[in-house]
Amino acid sequence: MLRYAVRRLILAVPVLLGVTLITFVLMWIIPGDVTQVLIDPKIGTIDPEVARAARERWGLDAPLLVRYGRYLGNILLGDLGYSHATNEPVRDAILQRLPATARLALAAVAISTLLGIGMGVFTALRRGSYFDTVGMAVTLFGVSVPTFCLGLLLMWLLAVRWPLLPATGYGRGELSYLWLPAVTLGLSYAGAMARLTRSAMLDVIGADYVRTARAKGAAKRAVIWRHAVPNALIPVLTLIGIDIGNLMAGAVIAETVFAWPGVGRLLADAIQQRNLLLVQGCVLFFAVVFVVVNVVVDLVYGLLDPRIHYD
Amino acid sequence: MNKPAARLIGAIGQRIAPLDATIPIASVWRLSWRRVGRNRNVIIGFLVVGLMASVALSAPWLAPRDPTHNDLANALRPPNSPGFPLGSDNLGRDILSRVIWGSRISLTVGLVVQSFAVVVGTLLGLVAGFYGGWTDDVVSGLTNVMFALPRLLFALAIVAALGPSLNNVFIALGIVGWPMLCRIVRAQTLSLRGKDFVEAARAIGATDLKIIIRHILPNALSPIIVVATVGMARAILAEASLSFLGLGAQPPMPSWGTMMSRGQTYIWSAPWLMLFPGVAIFIAVLGLNLLGDGLRDVLDPRVRD
Numbered sequence: 201m202l203r204y205a206v207r208r209l210i211l212a213v214p215v216l217l218g219v220t221l222i223t224f225v226l227m228w229i230i231p232g233d234v235t236q237v238l239i240d241p242k243i244g245t246i247d248p249e250v251a252r253a254a255r256e257r258w259g260l261d262a263p264l265l266v267r268y269g270r271y272l273g274n275i276l277l278g279d280l281g282y283s284h285a286t287n288e289p290v291r292d293a294i295l296q297r298l299p300a301t302a303r304l305a306l307a308a309v310a311i312s313t314l315l316g317i318g319m320g321v322f323t324a325l326r327r328g329s330y331f332d333t334v335g336m337a338v339t340l341f342g343v344s345v346p347t348f349c350l351g352l353l354l355m356w357l358l359a360v361r362w363p364l365l366p367a368t369g370y371g372r373g374e375l376s377y378l379w380l381p382a383v384t385l386g387l388s389y390a391g392a393m394a395r396l397t398r399s400a401m402l403d404v405i406g407a408d409y410v411r412t413a414r415a416k417g418a419a420k421r422a423v424i425w426r427h428a429v430p431n432a433l434i435p436v437l438t439l440i441g442i443d444i445g446n447l448m449a450g451a452v453i454a455e456t457v458f459a460w461p462g463v464g465r466l467l468a469d470a471i472q473q474r475n476l477l478l479v480q481g482c483v484l485f486f487a488v489v490f491v492v493v494n495v496v497v498d499l500v501y502g503l504l505d506p507r508i509h510y511d
Numbered sequence: 512m513n514k515p516a517a518r519l520i521g522a523i524g525q526r527i528a529p530l531d532a533t534i535p536i537a538s539v540w541r542l543s544w545r546r547v548g549r550n551r552n553v554i555i556g557f558l559v560v561g562l563m564a565s566v567a568l569s570a571p572w573l574a575p576r577d578p579t580h581n582d583l584a585n586a587l588r589p590p591n592s593p594g595f596p597l598g599s600d601n602l603g604r605d606i607l608s609r610v611i612w613g614s615r616i617s618l619t620v621g622l623v624v625q626s627f628a629v630v631v632g633t634l635l636g637l638v639a640g641f642y643g644g645w646t647d648d649v650v651s652g653l654t655n656v657m658f659a660l661p662r663l664l665f666a667l668a669i670v671a672a673l674g675p676s677l678n679n680v681f682i683a684l685g686i687v688g689w690p691m692l693c694r695i696v697r698a699q700t701l702s703l704r705g706k707d708f709v710e711a712a713r714a715i716g717a718t719d720l721k722i723i724i725r726h727i728l729p730n731a732l733s734p735i736i737v738v739a740t741v742g743m744a745r746a747i748l749a750e751a752s753l754s755f756l757g758l759g760a761q762p763p764m765p766s767w768g769t770m771m772s773r774g775q776t777y778i779w780s781a782p783w784l785m786l787f788p789g790v791a792i793f794i795a796v797l798g799l800n801l802l803g804d805g806l807r808d809v810l811d812p813r814v815r816d
Contacts, residue, residue, distance in 0.1 A: 215655060340801070341793075344793055353789070445661030453755065453756065476671070483664065487659060491659050
C-alpha cells in the first residue's frame with residue numbers, strides 16, 4: 201500500500217507541473233499587449249514610459265523559460281499576483297471566498313452521492329421493473345439539463361412561484377440560502393452517478409462471490425449491502441473524483457445564477473472584468489484542488505480494493 | 512436479441528471469421544442495422560436530432576420574423592400573443608424565431624467541435640496505440656495533463672484569455688474535446704495491435720498505414736461513434752453554459768445560452784424569456800444523449816446489461 205501511495209503521489213507531480221504550464225500559457229495567448237491587460241484593460245492607451253517600467257518590474261521581457269521558472273517559484277511561495285480591480289493579492293481574494301465554495305461543494309457532493317447511489321442501487325435491484333424504467337428516464341433527464349437551466353427552473357419554482365426559499369445571495373450564512381444552489385449542483389451530478397452505480401451493481405450482482413454468498417445462505421439484505429454494494433461503489437468512487445472537477449465548473453455557473461459569493465463567482469466576475477491574474481489564479485486553484493482530490497480518491501481506492509496494491 | 516447472435520456480433524466485431532460459415536459477413540452490418548432499427552432510444556434520439564437538424568436547415572423559411580429585429584412597441588409580450596406565438600423578449604424580438612435560429616448555432620458548435628475532436632483524437636490515439644514507445648509517452652502525457660483540468664473550466668479559461676466570442680468558444684471546445692476520444696481509440700488500438708489478424712496482415716506484407724486504416728480503424732469505429740455522439744451533446748451543453756456566462760455568442764446573436772442569460776433579469780415578470788430556450792437546449796441534449804445511449808447498446812455488446 202505504501203509503495204502504491206508513494207507512486208501515486210509521484211505521478212501527481214508532472215500533472216501539477218503540466219497544469220501550471222497551462223495556466224502560464226493562458227497569459228501568453230492573450231491577444232494584444234499583455235502589459236496593458238495587466239495594468240488595467242479599461243484604460244485606452246498607456247503611457248509608453250509606464251508600460252516600459254511595468255514590463256521591467258514584472259520581468260515581462262525575460263525569456264519565456266525564465267518567466268515560467270519565476271511563475272513556478274511564486275506559486276510555491278503562495279504569490280499569485282495582484283488583482284487590479286481591488287488591488288488585493290489574488291491569493292487572499294481566493295482564500296476569502298473559499299469557505300462559501302467549500303460549503304456549497306460539500307453539500308452538493310453529499311446530495312448527489314446519496315441520491316445517485318441510492319437510486320442506482322435500487323433501480324439495479326428492481327431491474328426491468330416500472331421503478332427502474334422511470335428511474336432511468338429521470339436520470340437521463342438529469343444528465344441532459346444544463347446546470348443553469350435547472351438552477352433557474354428551481355429558482356422560479358421555489359423562490360418566485362412559491363416563495364419558500366430566498367432566490368439569491370448568501371444571507372448571513374443561513375441554511376435557507378444554501379438549499380437552492382446546493383440542490384441544483386447536486387442534482388446535476390446525481391444523474392450520472394445513478395447511472396454508473398446501476399451498471400456497476402448489475403455487474404456485481406452477476407459476480408461469483410455474490411453467488412457464493414447467496415449459496416451459503418446469507419440473508420438477501422446481507423448479500424446486497426455486505427457483498428454487492430461495497431464492490432459496486434469502487435468504480436463509483438472514481439466518478440466522484442471526476443465529478444468534483446465538473447462540479448467546480450458547475451460551481452462557476454451555480455454561483456453566478458444564485459449570486460453565491462464563492463470562488464466560482466469570483467472567477468466569472470474576473471473573466472467579465474478581464475482581470476487575468478485573478479482568472480489565472482482561480483483556474484490554478486481549481487485545477488490543483490481537482491488533482492489533489494483525485495489523488496486522495498485513488499489512495500482510498502487502493503485502501504478499499506486490495507487488488508490494486510501490486511499494480 | 513438472442514445470446515448466440517450477440518456473441519457472433521462480438522466475434523465479428525473483432526474481424527474474426529465466423530465459425531458458422533453459412534452466415535456471410537455482409538449480414539453482420541445488416542444485423543446491426545436491424546438492431547439499430549429496433550432500439551427505442553436510437554429511434555427517439557434519431558428523430559429528435561433529425562427534427563433539430565431540419566429546423567436548423569430551414570430556419571430562414573420557418574422563422575416568422577427576423578430574430579434580431581427590435582420592436583420595442585411589442586416588448587415582453589407573453590406567449591400566445593398575436594404575432595408572437597412564444598412571446599417576445601425585452602427588446603420586442605420574437606422568441607420563436609430566436610429559438611429556431613438558435614438551433615443553427617448549437618448544432619454548428621456540436622458538429623464542428625466534435626468533427627475536430629474526432630479527427631485529432633482518432634489520429635493521435637491510433638498513432639500512440641499503434642507505435643507505442645516515446646510517441647505513446649508524449650500523447651498519453653498530454654492527455655493526462657488535459658484530463659487534470661476539468662473540461663468546462665479549461666474551456667472557460669481559454670475563452671477568458673482569448674476574449675469572449677463564438678469563434679473562441681469553437682477553439683476552446685475543440686482544444687478540450689479530443690483527449691477523451693484519443694484515450695479510447697488508443698486503448699482500442701493497443702488491444703487490437705496484438706491480435707492475430709493484425710499479425711496476419713503484417714505477415715503478408717501490409718504497410719503500417721494499411722494495417723491502421725484497413726484493420727484497426729474499422730474495429731475502433733463503434734466506440735468512436737458512441738463517444739462522438741455523446742460528445743456532441745456535451746459540446747452543445749458547454750456552448751450554452753459559456754454563452755450563459757456571457758463568453759460565447761454575443762448579442763444580438765440568438766444563442767440559446769445567451770437568451771437565457773439575458774432572460775434571467777426577467778425571471779420575476781417574464782419567465783418565458785428563459786423557458787423556451789431552456790426547453791430547446793434540454794431537448795437537443797436529450798436527443799443526442801438518447802442516440803448515444805442507444806448506439807452504445809447496439810454497437811458495443813460488452814457494455815449491454
